Structure formats: structure tokens, C-alpha cells
Amino acid sequence: MRAARTSVWAAFSDRLLQGLGLLVLALALAALGALLVDVLVDGAGRLSWQFLTSYPSRRPELSGILPALVGTIFVVGLTAVIAVPLGVGAAVYLEEYGTQSRLARLVEINIANLAGVPSIIYGLLGLGLFVRMMAMGRSVLAGAATLALLVLPVVILSTREALRAVPKSLREGSYALGATRWQTIWRQVLPSALPGILTGLILALSRAIGETAPLITIGALTYVPFLPADIWSPFTALPIQIFNWVSRPQAGFTEAAAAGILVLLALLLATNATAILIRDRLQKRRNA
Amino acid sequence: MLCAALSIVVTAGIVFVLLFETIAFFREVPITEFLFGTEWTPLFLNKSYGVLPLVTGTLLVSVIAMLVALPAGLLSAIYLSEYAPSGVRRIVKPVLEILAGVPTVVYGYFALLFVTPLLQQVIPGLAAFNALGPGIVMGIMILPLVSSLSEDALYSVPNGLREGAYALGATRMQAALRVVVPAAFSGISAAAILAVSRAIGETMIVAIAAGQQPRLTLNPLVPVETMTTYIVQVSLGDTPTGTIEYRTIFAVGMLLFASTLALNLASHWLRGRFREEYA
Numbered sequence: 347m348r349a350a351r352t353s354v355w356a357a358f359s360d361r362l363l364q365g366l367g368l369l370v371l372a373l374a375l376a377a378l379g380a381l382l383v384d385v386l387v388d389g390a391g392r393l394s395w396q397f398l399t400s401y402p403s404r405r406p407e408l409s410g411i412l413p414a415l416v417g418t419i420f421v422v423g424l425t426a427v428i429a430v431p432l433g434v435g436a437a438v439y440l441e442e443y444g445t446q447s448r449l450a451r452l453v454e455i456n457i458a459n460l461a462g463v464p465s466i467i468y469g470l471l472g473l474g475l476f477v478r479m480m481a482m483g484r485s486v487l488a489g490a491a492t493l494a495l496l497v498l499p500v501v502i503l504s505t506r507e508a509l510r511a512v513p514k515s516l517r518e519g520s521y522a523l524g525a526t527r528w529q530t531i532w533r534q535v536l537p538s539a540l541p542g543i544l545t546g547l548i549l550a551l552s553r554a555i556g557e558t559a560p561l562i563t564i565g566a567l568t569y570v571p572f573l574p575a576d577i578w579s580p581f582t583a584l585p586i587q588i589f590n591w592v593s594r595p596q597a598g599f600t601e602a603a604a605a606g607i608l609v610l611l612a613l614l615l616a617t618n619a620t621a622i623l624i625r626d627r628l629q630k631r632r633n634a
Numbered sequence: 635m636l637c638a639a640l641s642i643v644v645t646a647g648i649v650f651v652l653l654f655e656t657i658a659f660f661r662e663v664p665i666t667e668f669l670f671g672t673e674w675t676p677l678f679l680n681k682s683y684g685v686l687p688l689v690t691g692t693l694l695v696s697v698i699a700m701l702v703a704l705p706a707g708l709l710s711a712i713y714l715s716e717y718a719p720s721g722v723r724r725i726v727k728p729v730l731e732i733l734a735g736v737p738t739v740v741y742g743y744f745a746l747l748f749v750t751p752l753l754q755q756v757i758p759g760l761a762a763f764n765a766l767g768p769g770i771v772m773g774i775m776i777l778p779l780v781s782s783l784s785e786d787a788l789y790s791v792p793n794g795l796r797e798g799a800y801a802l803g804a805t806r807m808q809a810a811l812r813v814v815v816p817a818a819f820s821g822i823s824a825a826a827i828l829a830v831s832r833a834i835g836e837t838m839i840v841a842i843a844a845g846q847q848p849r850l851t852l853n854p855l856v857p858v859e860t861m862t863t864y865i866v867q868v869s870l871g872d873t874p875t876g877t878i879e880y881r882t883i884f885a886v887g888m889l890l891f892a893s894t895l896a897l898n899l900a901s902h903w904l905r906g907r908f909r910e911e912y913a
Contacts, residue, residue, distance in 0.1 A: 367713020464835025
């Protein structure tokens with residue numbers, strides 16, 4: 347009798363746990379849905395060609411996002427130029443040359459920790475190092491250098507993973523033909539790891555696109571009625587413009603913020619779609 | 635080689651920049667006043683430099699976020715690793731990845747203009763800026779992290795343990811809660827600690843939705859200020875280099891860096907121990 351009751355209870359609580367798990371996931375899905383619907387409802391009305399091509403203004407219905415959009419593309423592009431060679435270089439060293447030396451181990455722990463440092467701390471580093479000591483000012487270059495340091499651990503980690511996935515036989519075949527280590531890396535390993543490396547890079551850059559705190563800390567402006575001319579110009583970026591609009595009480599600016607978020611999310615979606623496309627393309631070419 | 639050494643230079647750079655300004659700060663303000671003072675008003679005429687209100691503000695929001703993210707993350711991890719059919723996994727995993735990829739400024743918007751107004755209908759005394767709304771949203775933001783790291787931990791528990799439990803007549807729940815979760819405990823705690831570190835360092839959600847009033851309170855319904863919000867607040871103003879206001883953000887940053895570093899190292903150590911157990 348007692349055994350029967352316990353087993354009924356056990357079966358019931360088994361179902362209960364399963365239901366709870368499903369419920370939590372449904373709630374997470376609902377939260378994502380609510381977020382998207384909320385932003386769409388608030389911002390879709392403001393989204394227009396005029397919004398994309400105008401400068402910010404004191405009048406919410408006239409403000410546009412052009413300088414922020416251009417600023418984001420400029421800064422993130424420059425971030426890529428700085429972070430990609432450094433990150434890929436570091437990953438190649440750690441994966442292909444780094445024996446179990448003390449330095450390699452130290453670097454490894456260090457990179458894992460750097461990936462966990464809050465982004466605002468990178469902002470303080472950028473403020474102290476690039477903006478003040480190296481006297482770059484509050485420029486596109488200082489912003490890109492800061493973001494490059496921020497995404498560097500991500501680039502290194504994902505590149506290493508891509509390199510690790512290259513089969514050993516490929517390297518050995520190349521060595522057997524008399525290639526040096528550098529020739530093997532440059533002509534065989536890197537091309538074959540390219541899809542993985544590119545995907546990781548684009549994911550790292552999409553993180554840079556969404557970062558706000560470090561750029562605010564180094565002093566990116568919140569009101570920029572002009573386009574950045576070169577790497578020494580002051581600038582603003584999409585998330586900063588959104589933050590600025592959210593912090594204003596007028597309803598019109600809330601709508602502008604929501605529309606800005608839609609632009610930001612569209613940009614992220616485009617970046618990620620590109621990553622997937624490139625990966626598929628390259629993989630197909632390899633298999634063909 | 636040079637590139638790899640760069641990562642060490644970055645760490646050294648962070649420590650150097652923070653230390654440089656922090657030491658200058660402590661020349662003017664005694665360290666005991668900073669750590670134990672209960673009033674934080676460096677931007678007012680009548681200045682005091684007690685960091686405790688910022689610390690309690692940070693902890694309050696983080697605790698709320700953890701109350702959301704830990705149970706929800708663990709439950710979803712158990713479900714995904716022990717119960718879910720592959721069809722559900724295929725839908726759920728990308729959704730969690732999208733949740734993890736949403737920029738934090740968007741979550742801030744969501745907290746201020748959706749979650750807080752929603753909560754205000756249930757809790758009448760809730761201020762427009764408060765710790766509760768951003769805390770909950772931060773919990774949603776951290777959920778994917780907790781879920782995927784705990785799932786990894788559960789997944790790497792050897793199947794023999796599960797099968798042993800089933801052989802003794804355990805249901806899936808009994809096997810999951812009494813065998814698998816305890817076996818993966820250090821991996822799960824590593825995930826939890828990493829989540830706390832993320833919550834403490836999170837900036838935009840609280841900067842947008844939690845307010846800018848440093849006060850020593852554990853009441854989640856009123857505006858508070860976190861360490862990260864304070865850094866943002868000062869950065870937005872035009873604070874000249876070398877002033878004590880400028881140095882406060884580095885002192886606060888140092889405290890933030892030290893606490894997240896300690897948490898990250900603890901998490902790293904726990905994960906290493908977990909790997910050893912099942913190597």
C-alpha cells in the first residue's frame with residue numbers, strides 16, 4: 347500500500363519537475379517575445395527613411411539616427427582592423443607554437459579571466475590609457491582601441507577552437523611534402539579553419555556593436571550633429587544614442603529610442619546572417 | 635608570441651591604470667572612510683566618500699537577478715539535459731542564444747518601459763526607478779549563461795550514474811535531483827558564481843532603470859545606485875582629469891574589478907575541480 351502511494355507520488359513529482367522546466371523555458375520565450383513586441387509597437391511608427399538620414403535634434407519628431415549609425419559602423423570597422431590580426435596571431439601562437447611553456451599557461455588563464463572582466467572596466471582602461479595617457483582624446487580611434495581590447499579574448503578563444511578542429515593529418519601531409527611550420531600554417535591550416543575563424547570574428551564584432559558602457563566611460567558624446575570625418579573625430583554610436591533618448595522623459599524620445607533599438611537589432615541580425623552565409627559558402631566550397 | 639603576450643599587457647594595463655588613480659584617490663581620502671562610510675556624495679558640495687551605499691545597491695540588484703536566474707537556469711538545464719526531446723531542444727537553444735545576444739541597452743529599455751510599469755500595477759508603492767524591475771530583467775539576461783553552463787555540467791556526468799539510479803527504480807526526477815545534480819554540483823556552483831560576477835559588472839540595465847540615488851537600503855522598491863551606474867553618471871558629466879571626482883570612478887572601478895576577478899577565479903577553480911572528478 348505504502349509502496350504504491352510513494353510510486354504514485356514519485357511519478358507525479360517527476361511530471362511536476364518536467365512541467366516546471368518546460369514552464370521556465372516558455373517564460374523565457376515569452377520574455378523575448380514581449381521584449382520584441384514592446385519595441386516594435388513603440389518604435390515601428392517612427393521608423394522611416396527620414397529617421398535613418400537625419401541628425402539628432404531637440405525636437406523628438408525630427409531627430410534621426412544617421413551620426414550614430416555611421417559612428418557605429420566606423421568604430422566597429424576599425425575595431426576589426428585592430429582586433430583581428432592581434433587576436434588571430436595570438437591564437438595561432440598559442441595553438442601551433444605554444445608548447446606547454448609557463449608563458450602559454452599564464453596567457454591562457456589570463457585570457458579566460460579577461461573574458462570575465464566587466465565591460466565598463468575596459469572603459470576605464472580606455473579612458474586612462476588611450477584617452478588621457480596616449481592623448482587620443484574622445485576619438486573614434488580611442489573607442490575602437492577600447493572595443494578591440496574588449497573583444498580580443500573572444501576572438502582568441504573562437505580562433506583557437508577553429509584551429510583545433512583542423513585535422514592533424516592535414517598538417518602532417520604538409521610537413522611530409524617538406525613545408526615549414528609557417529608554410530603549413532599559412533597555406534593549409536588557416537584556410538581550412540577560415541569558416542570557423544570568420545564566424546567567431548563576426549560574433550565578436552556583433553558584441554562590439556551592442557556595447558554601450560565602455561564607450562560612455564571613455565567619453566563618447568551623446569549629442570553629435572555631424573558625421574565622424576576621420577579616426578580623430580569625436581563620435582557617437584547606436585547604443586549611446588538609444589541610451590540618451592531613453593534617459594529623456596518626453597514620450598517622443600521614447601519612440602525614437604525604440605526605433606533606434608529596431609535599427610540596432612536589424613544591424614545585429616544582418617551581421618549574424620552574414621556570418622552564417624559566409625560559413626555555409628566556405629564549407630560548401632571545401633566539400634565540393 | 636608578441637600577440638599572446640599582449641593579453642598580459644592588457645591585464646597589467648587595467649591593474650596599472652586603476653591602481654594609479656586609486657592610490658592618488660586614497661592619498662586624499664582615507665581607505666577606511668571609503669570602505670566603511672555609509673554616505674556617498676562626492677558630487678555634492680558637502681562631500682563624503684563612503685562606498686557602502688553603492689555596494690548595497692549593487693548587491694541588492696544582483697541578489698534579485700540571482701533569485702530569478704539561478705532557479706530558472708537550473709530548472710531549464712535539468713529539463714534540457716534530462717527530459718527534453720530533441721525537437722524542443724532545437725527550438726529552445728537558439729532562443730536562449732538570442733536572449734544572450736540582445737544588447738544590454740535594449741534590456742534597460744525593456745526594464746524601464748515595460749517591466750517596471752507592469753510591476754507598478756501589482757505593487758502600488760513601486761517607484762519609476764527601482765531595484766526590482768532591473769533585477770528581474772538582469773535575471774532574464776543571465777538565465778542563458780546559467781542554463782548553458784549548468785547543462786554542460788549535467789551533461790558531462792557519466793551516464794553510468796544515471797543508469798545505476800534507474801536500475802534501483804528511481805524516476806527521472808529522483809535520478810536528476812539526487813544523483814546527477816549533486817554529482818555536477820561543483821560545475822553548477824561555478825556557473826552560479828560566474829553569473830554573480832556578470833550581475834555585479836552589468837551596467838546599462840541598472841544605469842537606465844535603477845536610478846542614480848546612492849542610498850543604504852535593502853528596499854527593492856526605491857531608486858538605488860550601483861557601482862557601475864556611478865561610473866556612467868560621472869563619465870556623462872564633464873569631469874576634469876586629476877580632480878577627486880575623476881579619481882572616484884577609478885577607486886570604484888578597482889573595487890568592482892577586484893570583486894569580479896575574485897569571483898571569476900573561484901569559478902575557474904571550481905570548474906577545474908569538477909573536470910578532475912570525471913576526467
